[in-house]
Amino acid sequence: MDIPLTIKETQEGLINKKYSAVELVNSYLERIGKYNKDLNIFLTITEDEAYKKAKEVDNLIGQDNPKILTDYPLLGTTVAYKDIFLTKGIRTTAGSKVLETYIPSYSGTVVKKIENAGGIMMGKVNCDAWAHGSSGENSDFGATLNPWNRDYIAGGSSSGSAAALSSNMSLISTGTDTCGSIRLPANFNYLVSLKPTYGAVSRYGVIAMASSLDCVSPIAHTVDDIKQIFDAIKGEDGFDSTVRNINQHKPAKSNFKIGVPKEFFEERLDSEVDNNIKRAIKIFEKLGIEVKEVSLPSSKYAISVYYIVQPAEVSSNLSRFDGIRYGGKRTDFGDEAKRRIMLGSYVLSSGYYDAYYLKAMKMRTKIREEVDNIFNQVDALIAPVTPTPPFKIGEKTKDPLTMYLSDIFAATANLSGIPALSLPFNFTKNALPLGFQLMGPRFSEYDLFNLGKMFEKETNYKPKIANL
Amino acid sequence: MGKLTIDEVKHISKLSNLDLTDKELIKFQGQLSKIVDYISQLSEVDTANIEPTSQTTGLENIYRPDEVKPNSFSQEEALSGTEQIKNGYFEVDAVLNKES
Numbered sequence: 001m002d003i004p005l006t007i008k009e010t011q012e013g014l015i016n017k018k019y020s021a022v023e024l025v026n027s028y029l030e031r032i033g034k035y036n037k038d039l040n041i042f043l044t045i046t047e048d049e050a051y052k053k054a055k056e057v058d059n060l061i062g063q064d065n066p067k068i069l070t071d072y073p074l075l076g077t078t079v080a081y082k083d084i085f086l087t088k089g090i091r092t093t094a095g096s097k098v099l100e101t102y103i104p105s106y107s108g109t110v111v112k113k114i115e116n117a118g119g120i121m122m123g124k125v126n127c128d129a130w131a132h133g134s135s136g137e138n139s140d141f142g143a144t145l146n147p148w149n150r151d152y153i154a155g156g157s158s159s160g161s162a163a164a165l166s167s168n169m170s171l172i173s174t175g176t177d178t179c180g181s182i183r184l185p186a187n188f189n190y191l192v193s194l195k196p197t198y199g200a201v202s203r204y205g206v207i208a209m210a211s212s213l214d215c216v217s218p219i220a221h222t223v224d225d226i227k228q229i230f231d232a233i234k235g236e237d238g239f240d241s242t243v244r245n246i247n248q249h250k251p252a253k254s255n256f257k258i259g260v261p262k263e264f265f266e267e268r269l270d271s272e273v274d275n276n277i278k279r280a281i282k283i284f285e286k287l288g289i290e291v292k293e294v295s296l297p298s299s300k301y302a303i304s305v306y307y308i309v310q311p312a313e314v315s316s317n318l319s320r321f322d323g324i325r326y327g328g329k330r331t332d333f334g335d336e337a338k339r340r341i342m343l344g345s346y347v348l349s350s351g352y353y354d355a356y357y358l359k360a361m362k363m364r365t366k367i368r369e370e371v372d373n374i375f376n377q378v379d380a381l382i383a384p385v386t387p388t389p390p391f392k393i394g395e396k397t398k399d400p401l402t403m404y405l406s407d408i409f410a411a412t413a414n415l416s417g418i419p420a421l422s423l424p425f426n427f428t429k430n431a432l433p434l435g436f437q438l439m440g441p442r443f444s445e446y447d448l449f450n451l452g453k454m455f456e457k458e459t460n461y462k463p464k465i466a467n468l
Numbered sequence: 469m470g471k472l473t474i475d476e477v478k479h480i481s482k483l484s485n486l487d488l489t490d491k492e493l494i495k496f497q498g499q500l501s502k503i504v505d506y507i508s509q510l511s512e513v514d515t516a517n518i519e520p521t522s523q524t525t526g527l528e529n530i531y532r533p534d535e536v537k538p539n540s541f542s543q544e545e546a547l548s549g550t551e552q553i554k555n556g557y558f559e560v561d562a563v564l565n566k567e568s
Contacts, residue, residue: 105545199525212523241530304507324560326549345483359510361520368521401502417524
């Protein structure tokens with residue numbers, strides 16, 4: 001069967017009995033069986049759970065409940081979870097040898113919510129160990145290859161989450177975005193992703209990387225699907241005190257203004273990425289949206305601030321892995337985790353705390369204030385997600401700093417806690433996916449969805465998967 | 469600022485509870501020095517009179533009632549991630565020796 005690429009089409013097919021959920025799962029598992037070994041996407045394939053849930057879905061459909069899609073908004077939607085989402089009874093590794101045999105005793109909030117909404121778990125997917133990376137190459141289980149071109153990285157850290165979709169092994173996936181970890185792989189795989197406002201989605205049951213920055217983030221093929229997933233996973237759960245419920249029925253604004261932060265275009269921008277985003281800006285102008293240049297002068301320091309705040313929080317969060325309560329020994333940590341733990345210990349250590357950690361927290365205030373002020377002038381920002389198209393496997397692994405700079409355009413959203421929607425748009429001359437991101441004020445997700453949908457409509461967007 | 473000495477790398481590996489080989493110490497010395505050199509660019513910015521930001525939610529002191537919830541872990545579930553169990557507890561290495 002032809003596997004649909006949107007939630008709506010999938011559900012229509014199920015409800016109209018074009019295929020059963022079990023048949024749908026068969027088709028996905030067939031593709032996983034055929035291509036997973038080579039692309040290294042799934043670390044654990046949950047075949048039994050998928051069939052069990054598919055049978056439940058088929059039973060529900062058999063009951064002729066007219067409200068079925070209201071009761072189960074993600075009915076029959078196959079899901080791949082980044083392997084840092086805890087899944088009760090199913091191995092969860094965080095992409096690290098330290099947790100190679102770890103079986104969680106509970107599931108994360110987002111996993112439970114997707115499950116209750118009718119989602120079908122296909123398995124747990126590869127990522128940079130502990131979500132530390134921009135390419136997926138820091139996984140202790142090997143890099144995920146980009147289905148669009150196997151010589152290239154899939155983007156990280158949520159590498160498997162994106163590649164599972166562009167190879168059509170799952171319809172949707174979850175990842176996390178601490179500094180571009182969802183937006184980069186989504187862009188590198190021709191997919192839509194949302195890094196929500198910090199505090200919109202619960203982090204309960206997600207292995208922590210940097211707690212003041214981590215955001216649970218979905219990937220899908222369309223803005224509509226992202227909205228549907230976001231609606232299912234957002235909101236207070238009583239287990240993450242940073243989460244607040246958000247109001248989606250804010251009246252939509254007319255005379256929308258988009259800002260182009262000039263600092264994002266000043267350095268290190270690949271010409272294909274640059275030209276492509278200029279084409280995207282023209283499309284928004286054609287839609288009657290005013291686009292104007294704005295300035296975020298401190299954004300050039302964002303990656304430095306990030307590489308102080310994040311390792312500091314990493315060193316604290318990873319200190320719990322002492323091999324006593326769960327997991328292996330600290331000698332099992334890979335190089336990148338060791339580097340970040342040590343960098344964090346350094347910037348927090350006596351004699352360096354003021355010069356690095358405190359300084360970075362103060363700079364974070366400056367960045368946050370500039371971002372807040374810009375949203376008095378414009379309603380959203382448009383920017384590249386990353387300075388380059390997908391890069392080759394091995395290209396940046398020797399020099400950690402070069403790898404870190406891949407996230408230079410991602411850091412602003414995480415440091416200031418604002419949402420960012422990344423959209424696919426065009427391909428390079430080498431047929432590699434390109435895209436861009438839209439950022440808005442805190443809790444402006446639904447405005448970003450509207451903008452994204454307008455863009456999709458104007459460009460006659462159709463989901464695409466890689467030809468395998 | 470920038471260059472870390474081998475002694476500094478040894479010191480932070482100790483703070484980090486990481487046992488490193490001599491080869492690793494040298495490798496990380498070079499890599500960490502380069503990163504520290506880059507992040508030191510922050511020293512050029514004047515941040516006097518700026519309050520630090522540690523989180524972006526604007527929320528403070530979120531409380532909940534102190535109640536026992538029915539779905540708490542059983543002792544068995546809480547211990548399910550380890551093999552080092554003794555009499556229903558985690559078994560850990562001794563942290564004190566007899567003389568002290």
